[in-house]
Amino acid sequence: MAAFEGLSEKLGSIIKNLRGKGRVTESDLTEITREIKLALLEADVNYKVVKTFISAVNEKAIGSEILKSLTPGQQIIKIVNDQLVELLGGQNEKLKISSKLPSKYLLCGLQGAGKTSTCAKLSVLIRKSSKKVLLCALDVYRPAAIDQLISLGKQLSVEVYSEPDNKNVIQIARNAMKHAEKNMIDTIIFDTAGRLHIDDLLMDELKQLEQLIKPDEVLLVVDSMTGQDAVNVAKSFNDLLEITGIILTKLDGDTRGGAALSVKSITGKPIKFITTGEKVNDFESFYPERMASRILGMGDVLSLIEKAQENFDVEKAQEMERKLRTSSFTLEDFLDQLEQMKNMGPIENLLGMLPGVNQKALNGVNVDEKQISRSKAIIQSMTKKERNNPKLLDASRRKRIAAGSGTTVQAVNKILKDFENMKLMMKQFSGNKGKKGKSFNKMKLPF
Amino acid sequence: MSFFDKLKSGLKKTKDNMVGKIDDVIKKFIKIDEELFEELLEILIISDIGYETAEYIIEEIKDKVKTKRVTDPLEIRKMLKEEINQILQSSSDKELKCIKHPSDDLDIIIVVGINGTGKTTSIGKMASKLNDLGKKVIIAAGDTFRAAAIEQLEVWANRAQADFIKHFSGADPSAVMFDAINAAYKRGKNVLICDTAGRLHTKKNLMEELKKIDRIIQREAMNAQIEKLIVIDATSGNNALVQAKAFHEAIGLDGIILTKLDGTAKGGIIINICRQLQIPVKYIGVGEKIDDLRLFNSEEFVDALFEEVPR
Numbered sequence: 001m002a003a004f005e006g007l008s009e010k011l012g013s014i015i016k017n018l019r020g021k022g023r024v025t026e027s028d029l030t031e032i033t034r035e036i037k038l039a040l041l042e043a044d045v046n047y048k049v050v051k052t053f054i055s056a057v058n059e060k061a062i063g064s065e066i067l068k069s070l071t072p073g074q075q076i077i078k079i080v081n082d083q084l085v086e087l088l089g090g091q092n093e094k095l096k097i098s099s100k101l102p103s104k105y106l107l108c109g110l111q112g113a114g115k116t117s118t119c120a121k122l123s124v125l126i127r128k129s130s131k132k133v134l135l136c137a138l139d140v141y142r143p144a145a146i147d148q149l150i151s152l153g154k155q156l157s158v159e160v161y162s163e164p165d166n167k168n169v170i171q172i173a174r175n176a177m178k179h180a181e182k183n184m185i186d187t188i189i190f191d192t193a194g195r196l197h198i199d200d201l202l203m204d205e206l207k208q209l210e211q212l213i214k215p216d217e218v219l220l221v222v223d224s225m226t227g228q229d230a231v232n233v234a235k236s237f238n239d240l241l242e243i244t245g246i247i248l249t250k251l252d253g254d255t256r257g258g259a260a261l262s263v264k265s266i267t268g269k270p271i272k273f274i275t276t277g278e279k280v281n282d283f284e285s286f287y288p289e290r291m292a293s294r295i296l297g298m299g300d301v302l303s304l305i306e307k308a309q310e311n312f313d314v315e316k317a318q319e320m321e322r323k324l325r326t327s328s329f330t331l332e333d334f335l336d337q338l339e340q341m342k343n344m345g346p347i348e349n350l351l352g353m354l355p356g357v358n359q360k361a362l363n364g365v366n367v368d369e370k371q372i373s374r375s376k377a378i379i380q381s382m383t384k385k386e387r388n389n390p391k392l393l394d395a396s397r398r399k400r401i402a403a404g405s406g407t408t409v410q411a412v413n414k415i416l417k418d419f420e421n422m423k424l425m426m427k428q429f430s431g432n433k434g435k436k437g438k439s440f441n442k443m444k445l446p447f
Numbered sequence: 448m449s450f451f452d453k454l455k456s457g458l459k460k461t462k463d464n465m466v467g468k469i470d471d472v473i474k475k476f477i478k479i480d481e482e483l484f485e486e487l488l489e490i491l492i493i494s495d496i497g498y499e500t501a502e503y504i505i506e507e508i509k510d511k512v513k514t515k516r517v518t519d520p521l522e523i524r525k526m527l528k529e530e531i532n533q534i535l536q537s538s539s540d541k542e543l544k545c546i547k548h549p550s551d552d553l554d555i556i557i558v559v560g561i562n563g564t565g566k567t568t569s570i571g572k573m574a575s576k577l578n579d580l581g582k583k584v585i586i587a588a589g590d591t592f593r594a595a596a597i598e599q600l601e602v603w604a605n606r607a608q609a610d611f612i613k614h615f616s617g618a619d620p621s622a623v624m625f626d627a628i629n630a631a632y633k634r635g636k637n638v639l640i641c642d643t644a645g646r647l648h649t650k651k652n653l654m655e656e657l658k659k660i661d662r663i664i665q666r667e668a669m670n671a672q673i674e675k676l677i678v679i680d681a682t683s684g685n686n687a688l689v690q691a692k693a694f695h696e697a698i699g700l701d702g703i704i705l706t707k708l709d710g711t712a713k714g715g716i717i718i719n720i721c722r723q724l725q726i727p728v729k730y731i732g733v734g735e736k737i738d739d740l741r742l743f744n745s746e747e748f749v750d751a752l753f754e755e756v757p758r
Contacts, residue, residue: 038498044684047493111707112563112680141735143602148595151616155594196710223563227495227684229712250562253647255686278562278592 033058036080043256043295046231049265057083081292087261088288093245093270095126098216102134102180103187106213108206108241109221110233111194114249116145118221118275119191120152121283122247127158131186136176137162138169138209139193149191156280159185169193169205173213190215197236210241217244219272222263224248230259231266238267245272248286252276260291331387334419335379338372377405378415390416469524476520479512483520487527494715497685500722504530528749534722535745541702541727542742543573543674545638546580550672553631554638555664558704559657559694560678562645565706565732567596569678570640571603572732572740577638578607585636587627588613589620589660592644600642606737610634620644620656621663628667639671648693661698676729678704681714691720700724705743706732 033054040050060079097103105122107115116139123133135153137160139145146162153160161176173190180188190213195202210218220243222230237243246267248260251274264271271286379387381404386392393401393416395409402409469490476483484505491501508526511517517526545554556573558566567590574584586604588611590596597613604611612627624641631639643660646653664673677694679687694700705714708731717728728743 041492042498042685044495044686047489110682110710112565114563142599144595144597144599147598148593151594196707198711223680223682225561225680225683225686227682227687227712227716228493229495229682229710230684232711233682250647252649253561253686254649254689255684259684 029058029061032076033061036076039296040258040261043258043297044225044227044230044262045258045295046228046262046266048231049262052265053083053087053261077296081296084261084292084295085288088264088291089270089286093272095272096216096244102177102185104177104190104213104215105187105217105219106190106192106210106215107219107221107247108192108237109194110196110223111142113194113221113223114275115139115194115221116148116152116191117278118247118249118273118283119149119189120156120158121275121280122273123153123158123187123189124156124280125283126187126189132184133158133187133189134176134180134183134185135160136173136188136190138172138190140167140169140172141193145191145193161188170208170212173209177213197233203236203240207240218242219245219247220263220267220269221247221249222259224251224257224259224274225253225255226259228262230262234263234266238269243267243269245270247271247273247275249275252282256295256297257291258295261295329423331379331382331390331419332384334422335376335387338376338379374405374407374411375415378402378407378412381405390419469527473520473524479518479520479523483523484509487523491715494713495684495719496715497688497719500534500719503722504534531718532745532749534718535728535748537721537725537727541729543729544672544701545577545582545674548672549582549637550670552670552672553628553636553668555628555641555668555671555673556638557641557643557661557664557673557675557698558678559643559675559698559700560645561647561690562593564645564678564680564683565704566590566645566678567600567603567642568735569704569706569730569732569740570600570642571607572737573730574604574607574609574640575737576740577640578609582637583635584609584638584640585627585631585634586611587623587639587641589623589642590644591616591618591620591623596642596644609640610636621660624660624664625667628664628671631668639668648690654693654697657694658697674701675699676702676704677726678706679717679720681705681708681716681731682710682712683716685716685719687716688719688723691724691726695724695726700726702727702729704728704730704732704740709733709739 036057037050037054040053041047045053057076057080060083061076095103095105107119107122109115119135123135127133135149135158137146137149139149146164150160150162152158161172161179163172163175166172169192176188176190179185190209192206192209193202195206197203218241220234220237222234226233234246246263246269248257248263248271251257260271271291274284274286276282276284378401381401382393386397386401393412398409398412402412405412469487472483472486472490487508488501488505491504492498496504504527507530508523511526512523517523543556544550545556558570560566570586574586577584584607586600586607586609588597588600590600591614594616597616601611601613610630612623612630614623614626620643627639627641630636641660641664643657644653646657648654661675664671675698677691677700679691683690691700691703703717703720703726705717705728708714714731720726721728728745730740731743731748733739733741
């Protein structure tokens with residue numbers, strides 16, 4: 001993507017030009033803050049929000065030792081990052097649960113933000129804590145919106161309350177609450193119709209619903225790809241309703257998601273959840289640090305590590321680590337590793353989370369998912385003995401393996417070479433003091 | 448209400464729209480200097496035009512100021528308008544191919560885009576428009592993924608009095624297209640509109656699926672005139688350009704439908720898309736009613752952007 005590199009690279013190139021000058025002057029700082037400003041604007045952070053943000057950063061930068069520091073670039077990025085995290089909200093906040101059942105959550109937002117899917121995802125999350133959940137379909141305007149919720153409910157076996165022929169949402173909501181009381185429901189989630197924040201009639205309807213339902217949480221659903229207009233939307237909804245939290249959707253795309261910062265700073269309400277895919281489990285708590293890195297285009301190491309932890313078997317990993325350190329890593333282990341890697345999802349997603357890997361660099365990379373399957377097939381075509389001792393593999397064995405896995409001898413050779421290289425690399429990593437210094441011997445492998 | 452009025456009324460509802468600010472800034476300055484340009488650049492960025500295109504516009508104006516020796520800041524307003532207009536020019540008044548040059552064989556419109564931009568609604572509106580023009584329309588329910596997407600489209604098809612070809616939820620969308628093309632030929636239809644499931648441009652497998660749909664359609668309807676449209680949400684920011692680019696690379700786009708312009712977002716992102724990808728904007732969506740789909744007119748669009756707003 002043109003002009004879409006991360007802030008760190010941009011600042012890097014400015015700082016490079018400054019090298020040799022010995023020190024960063026105040027006018028250099030102006031240039032640096034300009035870059036920060038542009039980076040935030042490119043990430044779709046609202047302009048007004050950017051302005052206040054920059055002045056806060058400036059204040060901190062001047063107060064600190066940046067100008068004298070030898071690594072001003074990193075210093076500034078740290079200040080920017082800290083400030084972002086602070087603004088995005090310190091800790092991640094949990095859903096409020098009513099002391100008097102049922103707990104009621106009202107979801108609202110623009111058309112196409114993803115309210116209905118989010119309702120379903122939220123219901124699954126709440127059900128996990130063994131609650132009886134009811135979804136209530138209040139979108140009487142969009143064709144088949146009610147059907148959508150009903151069929152999602154069926155898929156997930158969550159009960160859905162709807163009155164297909166009734167257009168009076170107030171009545172439906174009232175009946176749903178009665179129904180909930182009768183059936184000892186713990187939680188009701190109300191799905192409302194998407195509406196423009198300037199549509200007075202529909203906004204009024206929403207207000208009435210809020211007054212009737214008296215929800216424990218009013219959650220504003222915001223598309224993370226929203227541009228500068230995010231502030232107008234958030235402000236209108238927040239002025240009218242008692243918004244208690246925000247849900248950011250579609251974060252599985254490659255948007256920087258600056259809207260998160262805009263919405264948070266305009267409403268002052270916490271971002272509670274994010275959705276990261278179309279499956280019901282693609283629903284996560286919000287972590288400000290991760291969002292900050294994303295907005296700055298610095299990769300999302302934390303999510304990567306978490307993903308790795310979720311999908312990697314800890315015992316296996318420890319065993320693997322020991323093997324790597326003692327260089328007794330075999331093809332069998334290599335196979336295990338390939339399998340675990342597959343569990344973590346598309347490799348491009350993983351690469352995108354690494355710092356320093358920017359969109360531009362990724363453009364050329366086309367990781368072939370099938371390659372992993374092919375490698376697996378090759379290793380699986382070896383005997384146990386061969387896997388543990390690759391030295392056994394002579395030409396005729398290699399031929400057999402190629403035939404068995406439906407590949408070529410060259411492919412088999414390549415895998416073996418990759419494997420040897422990997423072993424060599426790991427040896428260097430785990431060696432006591434590499435050429436490059438101390439960091440390696442402490443390095444724990446992420447899996 | 449004309450398109451122009453509708454756009455204006457949308458704009459009036461925002462207190463800080465782009466032009467209010469452009470005029471404010473210009474009035475502040477007595478002479479043209481670097482500071483003025485810097486402020487104008489910021490304003491352009493706020494309207495979601497994107498940094499690169501905003502900078503391009505400002506550089507162009509700077510050049511003209513120099514060569515024409517302009518000294519009055521008020522001239523800048525006109526120049527900005529011209530500049531944006533020129534970028535959008537290529538996309539002015541481009542009607543659908545099936546209306547302007549109908550094919551003797553069959554006209555096919557394929558509608559793509561990410562989730563929640565308004566594909567289904569736009570298809571409904573297009574079908575109704577084509578029906579009003581006397582075309583025999585048939586719609587293919589290619590979104591077999593999202594819950595109740597088929598039902599939603601069916602409602603629109605009924606409203607537009609169009610035939611409707613559907614399979615079941617979870618079916619192969621390419622198979623739906625195959626059947627729809629056969630039905631279109633057998634029933635002697637003029638236009639086939641194909642819905643597709645919303646997909647993020649970063650999902651490789653889903654983009655591959657889209658390519659397959661495209662291949663099947665081209666194979667099964669060899670003599671048909673095919674037009675591929677992407678639906679873009681006017682509220683989206685810089686990511687819309689990335690989306691358009693990805694879809695363009697995958698299947699090649701012929702046009703854009705810009706939806707949700709009835710809110711407070713200006714849709715400045717299309718200026719960026721037009722400049723970088725040269726894909727014309729065909730229609731804009733300005734409401735939820737069946738006739739709220741209008742032909743895009745770049746001059747009107749820019750005029751509406753620059754309309755003085757009474758405060």
